[in-house]
Amino acid sequence: MSIWNKKEVKTKKEILKKNIEVDVLIVGAGITGMTTAYYLKNLKNICVVDSGKIGHGITLNSTAKINYFQETIYNKIISSNNKNTAIKYLKSQLYAIKNIKKIIKDEKIECDFIKVPSYVFANKKSEVLNLKKEIDFLKEQGIKVFEKELPSNIESFKSYCVNDTYIFNPIKYLQGIYNSVIDNMHIYENTKILKIEKLLTYYKCYTAKNVIKAKKVILACHYPYFIKPLFLPFKSYIEKSYIIVSKVDKDLNYTCISSNCPTYSCRFYKDDNFIYQISLAMSHNTAFKQDDKYNFECVKKIFNLNEKDIVMRYSNVDIMTIDNMPYIGKLKGNIYIACGFNTWGMTNGILSAKIISDMILNKKNKYSDIFDPNRFKLSNLKKIPYIFFSQIKSFIGPKINKNKKWYSDDIYFYYKNGKSLAVYKDKKGSEHTVYNKCPHLGCSLIFNEKEKTWDCPCHSSRFNIDGKCIKGPSNYDISFSKHSNK
Ligand SMILES: Cc1cc2nc3c(=O)[nH]c(=O)nc-3n(C[C@H](O)[C@H](O)[C@H](O)COP(=O)(O)OP(=O)(O)OC[C@H]3O[C@@H](n4cnc5c(N)ncnc54)[C@H](O)[C@@H]3O)c2cc1C
Incomplete structure (x- = not known):
C-alpha cells in the first residue's frame, strides 16, 4: 500500500513462459531498471524482468522528491572522499534532474x-x-x-x-516509460531471476522454470542477491x-x-x-x-x-x-549494477540509467568514474567497525531478543526439531507459521505489524505471512505450512 498505487501501472501482464536469448537483460523494473530500458529501447534484443509488478519495489514507497539539496550529503562526501568528488556528485544530481525533465517532456508523461x-x-x-x-x-x-x-x-x-x-508521482512516470518502450521489448512481470551463471560469452539467468541467455545483464534489483563480488553487506x-x-x-x-x-x-x-x-x-x-x-x-x-x-x-x-555514494557501473565481465542510493534514488536511479546505458552504447559519461562499484578506499575502513557491529547486531539481536514489547499477542516464536519458527495469528484466529530464518544469510526476522510482513533487519528481504518472498535479496520463500484454524 502506498499513496502512489491508487493507480497501478497498466501493463500486458506478460510472464516468461519459455527459454529466451537476449543481448541485454535488465533485472528489476523500478525507476532504475525502467529508465535504463528507456535509454536502451532502440537496441534490438533487450528485455526487462521483475519478480513482482512494475514499480512495486522501493520506488513505490518513496516520497518521490527529485532533489539535489540532500540533507548534508556534500559534507559527508567531502569527509568520506574529497571535495572534488562532492562537486562532481552535485553536478551528477543536477545532470540527473536535467535528464528526467527531458524524458518527461519528450515523452509527454503526465x-x-x-x-x-x-x-x-x-x-x-x-x-x-x-x-x-x-x-x-x-x-x-x-x-x-x-x-x-x-x-x-x-x-x-x-x-x-x-x-x-x-x-512527481513515480508510478505515473513508470506508466509513461512503459508506454514508450513496450513496442520495442518484452517486460516480464512476476518473473524472478534466481541464479546467474557465467558461461564463456553469455550469462545463463535462471527463473523457476526457464532460462534467459543474456550477453549483458543489468542488475537494477535494489539489493543484489549475491555476496561476491560486490561484498555489499560489508x-x-x-x-x-x-x-x-x-x-x-x-x-x-x-x-x-x-x-x-x-x-x-x-x-x-x-x-x-x-x-x-x-x-x-x-x-x-x-x-x-x-x-x-x-x-x-x-x-x-x-x-x-x-x-x-x-x-x-x-x-x-x-x-x-559506507562512503555516501551509490555503486553504479560495470561490476565485472558484462554485469552492470546500480544500487546504494542513500535514500536519493529518484535522481540516482535516473543517473544510473544514463551511466549504464551510455556504457552499453559505448558512449562516454563524465560521471561514471566516481560511482565505480569496484572502488575501494582505505579511508573508508574506519567505518567498517560500525557496519560490522550493525551486521552482527541485526544478525544476533532478533535471535536472542524476541522483544515482546514490539509485538501484539498475535505473534510468537518457538522451536521444533531444532528449527526456529515464527507464528502470526490473523484476526480470524488462523495461524500462519514460517521458518524464522532469512534464506539470504540466515538472519532472524522481525514482524512488521502494520504491513503484515516478516522483514529481515540485515539486508531488507521481506516475506508475506505465509512465507512467500516479496522482496530480495532473498530469492527463496520461508513457508512452513499453510494456515490452520485453531
Ligand atoms: C522512506 C524513503 C523515502 C524515499 N524518498 C525518496 C525521495 O523523496 N527522493 C529520492 O530521490 N529517493 C527517495 N528514496 C529512495 C528511492 O525510493 C530508492 O532509492 C529507489 O526507489 C530505488 O529504486 P530502484 O529502481 O533501484 O529499486 P526498486 O524500486 O526496489 O526496484 C527494484 C525492482 O527489482 C525487482 N527485483 C528484485 N529482485 C529481483 C529478482 N531476483 N528478479 C527479478 N526482479 C527482482 C523488485 O521487484 C523491484 O521492482 C526514498 C527511500 C526511502 C526508504
Whole structure:
C-alpha cells in the first residue's frame, strides 16, 4: 500500500513462459531498471524482468522528491572522499534532474511533475553549524540557496531553501516509460531471476522454470542477491523510515528534510479529489529500534497529525553506503549494477540509467568514474567497525531478543526439531507459521505489524505471512505450512 498505487501501472501482464536469448537483460523494473530500458529501447534484443509488478519495489514507497539539496550529503562526501568528488556528485544530481525533465517532456508523461521549493532545516541546535557548512559549499558552487523560515509547524533552528527542485508521482512516470518502450521489448512481470551463471560469452539467468541467455545483464534489483563480488553487506547498512499520509486542506507546495539524523521530511501531493501531506520520520539503521508501533506514533507526534486525517501508514527501506555514494557501473565481465542510493534514488536511479546505458552504447559519461562499484578506499575502513557491529547486531539481536514489547499477542516464536519458527495469528484466529530464518544469510526476522510482513533487519528481504518472498535479496520463500484454524 502506498499513496502512489491508487493507480497501478497498466501493463500486458506478460510472464516468461519459455527459454529466451537476449543481448541485454535488465533485472528489476523500478525507476532504475525502467529508465535504463528507456535509454536502451532502440537496441534490438533487450528485455526487462521483475519478480513482482512494475514499480512495486522501493520506488513505490518513496516520497518521490527529485532533489539535489540532500540533507548534508556534500559534507559527508567531502569527509568520506574529497571535495572534488562532492562537486562532481552535485553536478551528477543536477545532470540527473536535467535528464528526467527531458524524458518527461519528450515523452509527454503526465506524472504530476512540478517545481517546488525545497528546504533543509536543522532540527537540533547542534546541527546548525553543520548545515551552515553545507550551505557554504553549495554557495561556492554557484547554487542559489537562501535562508528562509520553514513554512511548517516542525521545530527548526535554522532553515535554508532552494527553488529549482521537483516532485512527481513515480508510478505515473513508470506508466509513461512503459508506454514508450513496450513496442520495442518484452517486460516480464512476476518473473524472478534466481541464479546467474557465467558461461564463456553469455550469462545463463535462471527463473523457476526457464532460462534467459543474456550477453549483458543489468542488475537494477535494489539489493543484489549475491555476496561476491560486490561484498555489499560489508559496505552498507539498511535504513528504514516510517511514512504517514494524511489529508490536509491546503497544498503548501514545498518539500523539506532535516539536515541530519533523525530525519524528518515531508511533501504534498494533490490528486483529483484530495490534498495529502506525506510525512516521514524515525529513519534508523534496521539493526536498531525495531518497534514499529512506537515509530509510527512518533511520526504522528512530530508532524502534529490528527488521527482522523490519516489515510495510510507504511515504511520503506534503502541501502546506505559506507562512503555516501551509490555503486553504479560495470561490476565485472558484462554485469552492470546500480544500487546504494542513500535514500536519493529518484535522481540516482535516473543517473544510473544514463551511466549504464551510455556504457552499453559505448558512449562516454563524465560521471561514471566516481560511482565505480569496484572502488575501494582505505579511508573508508574506519567505518567498517560500525557496519560490522550493525551486521552482527541485526544478525544476533532478533535471535536472542524476541522483544515482546514490539509485538501484539498475535505473534510468537518457538522451536521444533531444532528449527526456529515464527507464528502470526490473523484476526480470524488462523495461524500462519514460517521458518524464522532469512534464506539470504540466515538472519532472524522481525514482524512488521502494520504491513503484515516478516522483514529481515540485515539486508531488507521481506516475506508475506505465509512465507512467500516479496522482496530480495532473498530469492527463496520461508513457508512452513499453510494456515490452520485453531
Ligand atoms: C522512506 C524513503 C523515502 C524515499 N524518498 C525518496 C525521495 O523523496 N527522493 C529520492 O530521490 N529517493 C527517495 N528514496 C529512495 C528511492 O525510493 C530508492 O532509492 C529507489 O526507489 C530505488 O529504486 P530502484 O529502481 O533501484 O529499486 P526498486 O524500486 O526496489 O526496484 C527494484 C525492482 O527489482 C525487482 N527485483 C528484485 N529482485 C529481483 C529478482 N531476483 N528478479 C527479478 N526482479 C527482482 C523488485 O521487484 C523491484 O521492482 C526514498 C527511500 C526511502 C526508504
